[in-house]
Amino acid sequence: MVVGMTMETFLQQLINGLSLGSLYALIAIGYTMVYGILRLINFAHGDIFMMAAYFTYFGIAVFFLPWYVTFIITIGLTILLGVTIERVAYRPLRDAPKTSLLISAIGVSFLLENVATYLFSGKPQAFPEFPLLTTPFFIGGLSIQPVSIVIPIVAFILMSALLFMINKTKLGMAMRAVAVDYDTAKLMGIKINGVISSTFAIGSALAAVGAILWCMKYPSVLPLMGVVPGLKCFIAAVIGGIGNVKGAVLGGLILGFSEVLMVAFFPALTGYRDAIAFVILIIILLFLPNGLLGKKQVEKV
Amino acid sequence: MKKPLSVLLSLALVVTMAAGCSSGTTTTSSGDSDVIKIGVFEPLTGANAAGGELEVEGVELANKLRPEVLGKKVELVIADNKSDKAEATTAAARLIEKDKVVAILGSWGSSLSIAAGDVVKTNQIPAVALSATNPQVTAGNDYYFRVCFLDPFQGTVMANYASKKLNAKKVAIIQEVSNDYSVGLAKFFTDSFVKLTGDPNAIVATGNYNTGDQDFNGILTNIKAANPDAIFAPGNFTESALIIKQARALGITAPFIGGDTWETNEFITVGGADVEGAVMSTFFDDTNPLTEAGKTFVAEYKKAYPDRENIAAVTALGYDGYMMTLDAIERAGSADPVAIRDALAATKDFEGATGMITIDANGDATKNEAIIKTVKDGKFTYMDSVTID
Numbered sequence: 001m002v003v004g005m006t007m008e009t010f011l012q013q014l015i016n017g018l019s020l021g022s023l024y025a026l027i028a029i030g031y032t033m034v035y036g037i038l039r040l041i042n043f044a045h046g047d048i049f050m051m052a053a054y055f056t057y058f059g060i061a062v063f064f065l066p067w068y069v070t071f072i073i074t075i076g077l078t079i080l081l082g083v084t085i086e087r088v089a090y091r092p093l094r095d096a097p098k099t100s101l102l103i104s105a106i107g108v109s110f111l112l113e114n115v116a117t118y119l120f121s122g123k124p125q126a127f128p129e130f131p132l133l134t135t136p137f138f139i140g141g142l143s144i145q146p147v148s149i150v151i152p153i154v155a156f157i158l159m160s161a162l163l164f165m166i167n168k169t170k171l172g173m174a175m176r177a178v179a180v181d182y183d184t185a186k187l188m189g190i191k192i193n194g195v196i197s198s199t200f201a202i203g204s205a206l207a208a209v210g211a212i213l214w215c216m217k218y219p220s221v222l223p224l225m226g227v228v229p230g231l232k233c234f235i236a237a238v239i240g241g242i243g244n245v246k247g248a249v250l251g252g253l254i255l256g257f258s259e260v261l262m263v264a265f266f267p268a269l270t271g272y273r274d275a276i277a278f279v280i281l282i283i284i285l286l287f288l289p290n291g292l293l294g295k296k297q298v299e300k301v
Numbered sequence: 302m303k304k305p306l307s308v309l310l311s312l313a314l315v316v317t318m319a320a321g322c323s324s325g326t327t328t329t330s331s332g333d334s335d336v337i338k339i340g341v342f343e344p345l346t347g348a349n350a351a352g353g354e355l356e357v358e359g360v361e362l363a364n365k366l367r368p369e370v371l372g373k374k375v376e377l378v379i380a381d382n383k384s385d386k387a388e389a390t391t392a393a394a395r396l397i398e399k400d401k402v403v404a405i406l407g408s409w410g411s412s413l414s415i416a417a418g419d420v421v422k423t424n425q426i427p428a429v430a431l432s433a434t435n436p437q438v439t440a441g442n443d444y445y446f447r448v449c450f451l452d453p454f455q456g457t458v459m460a461n462y463a464s465k466k467l468n469a470k471k472v473a474i475i476q477e478v479s480n481d482y483s484v485g486l487a488k489f490f491t492d493s494f495v496k497l498t499g500d501p502n503a504i505v506a507t508g509n510y511n512t513g514d515q516d517f518n519g520i521l522t523n524i525k526a527a528n529p530d531a532i533f534a535p536g537n538f539t540e541s542a543l544i545i546k547q548a549r550a551l552g553i554t555a556p557f558i559g560g561d562t563w564e565t566n567e568f569i570t571v572g573g574a575d576v577e578g579a580v581m582s583t584f585f586d587d588t589n590p591l592t593e594a595g596k597t598f599v600a601e602y603k604k605a606y607p608d609r610e611n612i613a614a615v616t617a618l619g620y621d622g623y624m625m626t627l628d629a630i631e632r633a634g635s636a637d638p639v640a641i642r643d644a645l646a647a648t649k650d651f652e653g654a655t656g657m658i659t660i661d662a663n664g665d666a667t668k669n670e671a672i673i674k675t676v677k678d679g680k681f682t683y684m685d686s687v688t689i690d
Binding site for chain 2: 006008009012013016020117121122123124125126129134136138141143145214217218219220222223224225227228259260262263264267268270271273274
């Protein structure tokens with residue numbers, strides 16, 4: 001069922017894949033950072049992303065705040081939410097078995113989804129339009145929304161800033177130390193709680209930026225909108241090697257491109273596009289159990 | 302100290318289980334009381350919530366106008382099936398076993414109604430689908446009825462519209478593969494359109510997506526390359542609105558046509574200016590009701606919801622479903638579910654808000670008129686009414 005494809009269509013699909021992949025990358029970073037530090041898969045991350053979308057929706061469409069004020073408030077509230085979740089649901093369980101922590105994360109995820117359904121109703125809300133970013137311009141037969149270009153640029157800038165922070169600053173050094181050995185880092189006088197809170201703050205801030213950009217491109221806000229992106233970005237983080245920031249970005253891009261290209265080359269299989277994420281995950285884990293950029297884990301005895 | 306409590310709890314569990322089982326065999330436990338319970342089985346959360354809410358409005362309005370039958374008060378028990386097929390089965394079973402309803406109304410969404418089909422059949426509780434248009438809802442099920450038209454009819458109406466009004470020769474289809482309604486309607490449309498044009502290749506592209514998807518750029522880019530004259534995209538309103546938005550952003554100018562599920566306010570609020578001109582078939586036109594019952598319904602609705610600009614067709618169907626069920630209870634002369642079923646099956650020339658309803662051998666309403674509406678200035682606007690024999 002491969003259709004003959006013009007160069008134009010192919011380029012258009014590449015642009016689609018790039019912007020989708022960059023969005024996945026932004027959210028995947030949040031998963032990978034928390035895992036790197038706490039060895040916890042934060043299943044509530046997709047729902048933090050959803051809450052950020054609602055914060056933006058309320059700021060602009062309900063309270064009529066200017067967009068830049070809304071964005072700052074959204075990022076602030078999302079950070080607050082992420083840090084609070086860590087403080088309330090994860091910190092008391094830090095010395096408990098990892099499974100308890102995981103179950104707590106799933107619980108938080110369900111809680112956020114149901115609170116959102118209760119407060120905001122299950123009906124989709126229309127996200128406000130940003131004509132400057134969404135009105136497409138045409139090059140030849142290509143149609144490009146400015147937001148599709150803005151997304152990869154923002155993702156790239158944020159990732160560079162994050163890598164700089166991790167590799168060059170004191171906080172970053174502390175994060176790396178905690179990731180390598182939690183107990184020793186504690187003994188060395190690193191303020192573990194502060195490091196973990198900042199990790200959640202950074203992950204949530206990136207989820208907030210991801211949510212704002214996501215909603216500009218796909219302008220509807222729903223209580224369950226975080227579930228599928230959350231799962232996919234978790235997969236992206238695993239593909240790239242969970243715990244590795246560059247890996248999360250790589251994984252996100254691979255996932256975005258492969259989804260769109262599968263649709264492009266095998267139109268008959270488009271209904272299975274969600275399955276492709278899992279197929280890629282299985283294949284990569286079979287050959288590279290630690291993901292593409294993951295370090296080999298040595299079992300400590 | 303804890304032991305007596307646990308014994309008590311397990312005892313309670315056994316009793317509830319026994320009660321749950323027994324309701325499957327006996328029929329009327331609520332028939333003795335002075336209340337008749339009718340279940341309303343609708344998606345109130347999840348992707349289809351807006352549709353479910355509109356139908357509940359219709360049912361509640363009808364209940365307000367006619368709160369009693371056989372001298373007993375009618376109590377509505379509303380159950381949320383969460384837009385989920387697995388939840389739908391549970392919700393229907395709960396209505397029957399726990400709430401002891403004598404009849405069920407709903408659900409918005411054929412898939413959800415189909416999921417509840419076995420439950421109502423084995424428990425012998427009649428159900429009336431309001432806007433579920435897929436033939437499978439009532440096929441092979443003596444206990445499921447409906448008050449709306451069916452998808453083979455709706456598919457033909459839209460194929461005629463595409464071929465005759467839009468002069469389309471080539472059409473692309475975008476369907477929600479996880480939704481029986483969407484896949485079924487797309488198929489009936491295809492059959493009819495191919496026959497009308499006499500061209501077996503009249504469908505130039507097909508795109509599939511899943512409920513809840515938000516990115517459609519991939520499938521739309523393929524469709525753009527196929528350059529169709531029109532795009533038929535039956536499916537859930539949220540996804541459909543996003544599809545149209547993304548299509549316009551990709552520079553696709555072909556008109557979009559769809560089915561009855563589009564007619565919710567969310568389709569317009571999410572789609573904004575991009576859904577202007579989208580065309581869909583539906584059940585009812587509030588500016589021109591065909592029956593006296595329709596006029597009463599419109600007047601009462603406007604009294605109850607003075608701030609609404611237009612009335613969704615599914616709300617009228619919710620009203621009809623309730624009124625037809627009460628009419629059947631009255632004719633049956635009892636609240637026994639099997640007697641109600643027989644009375645529903647014998648419904649003839651019942652005057653509903655959406656037209657005259659006669660139930661045929663399959664349990665379907667025989668209707669041969671559809672309304673075509675379009676989005677104009679941010680409102681669903683009447684375009685045409687189509688009768689096909």
